[in-house]
Amino acid sequence: MRVTVLAATGRLGQALVRHLLAEGHDVVAVGRDPAKLARLPGGITRRAADFDDGPALRAALADADRVVSCTNAVHVPAILAALPVPLPERLVLMGSTRRFSAVPDATAEHVRRAEVLLAQYPMPSVLLLASLIYGGGGSVIDALAAKLRRSRFLPLPDGGQTLVQPIHIADVAASLAAALLRDEAPGSPIVIAGPAPISYGAMVRTIARGIGRPVVILTVPGWLFSALGRLLTLVPRLSGLGGSLRRLVEDKAYDVGEMRRRLGISPRAFEIGGPDDPAWA
Helix, strand or coil: CEEEEECCCCHHHHHHHHHHHHCCCEEEEEECCHHHHHCCCCCCEEEECCCCCHHHHHHHHCCCCEEEECCCHHHHHHHHHHCCCCCCCEEEEEEEHHHHCCCCCHHHHHHHHHHHHHCCCCCCEEEEEECCEECCCCCHHHHHHHHHHHCCEEEEECCCCCEECCEEHHHHHHHHHHHHHCCCCCCCCEEECCCCCEEHHHHHHHHHHHHCCCCEEEEECHHHHHHHHHHHCCCHHHHHHHHHHHHHCCCCCCCCHHHHHHHCCCCCCCCCCCCCCCCCC
16 A cells, blocks of 8 residues: 655654554655654655645645545645545544543644535545544653652642543554555544543553652642633633643543444553553653
8 A cells, every 4th residue: 555644754653654664555754844754764755745835735645545644633624625636545634532622622623624624525534533642752641751750749630530541652553554444444533542541540640650650649629720721711822721721620531432343443551561661662
């Protein structure tokens, strides 16, 4: 299979490129930074293009057979506008489970808009809605680990009772690859997440064990996080932080039956055994 990977130099893009190469596929890697493209594995085709540069993006996709995007849904309109004619055999896009949040959020709106736009194109396609992604560095999990290395105390709403369902980056890459190949994949959006929800507190304790640091979870009333978040959203520079605080109080639990049925992927449980554990790397 010949696959054009958009945003190939990012954390997820790099994981997907490695996965596709390991499965023996031909890869066309598209990214905006030629220096980062040069650092990708050998045996691939490299093309420089920015999502804001329509002509360059159209040139990068001109001969695409199957296209997969590893970037935020904000770029979906640009991607759709740059598709060649005739259309590719398959298009796979990344979204986020944040689209289910009750908290007003730009990312959620971009995902909802992507769903509407994608449905207007007559080609096999699918949007994958990923939960919290960990592994590969630069994730929320890494930020939590860094906090725990600095301090053993971590305040959480209601002691960390809210639910989360993190997914390892390798399972995200495998899901994207399966969505490109499997006949069952195209259609309505597919949630990709860990096998079952766990409490935020359990996730934090797992991280603490993995890095060999003790943790003391401080219980803060959930309403206080919500109230503070609402106040911060009134300050333009802090609105993002405000939204994050409000989402901390929301349960994030998902059914991954469609992930298993249509993609054939059974995600791994959230376990971190230390810096050398493959689930942490």
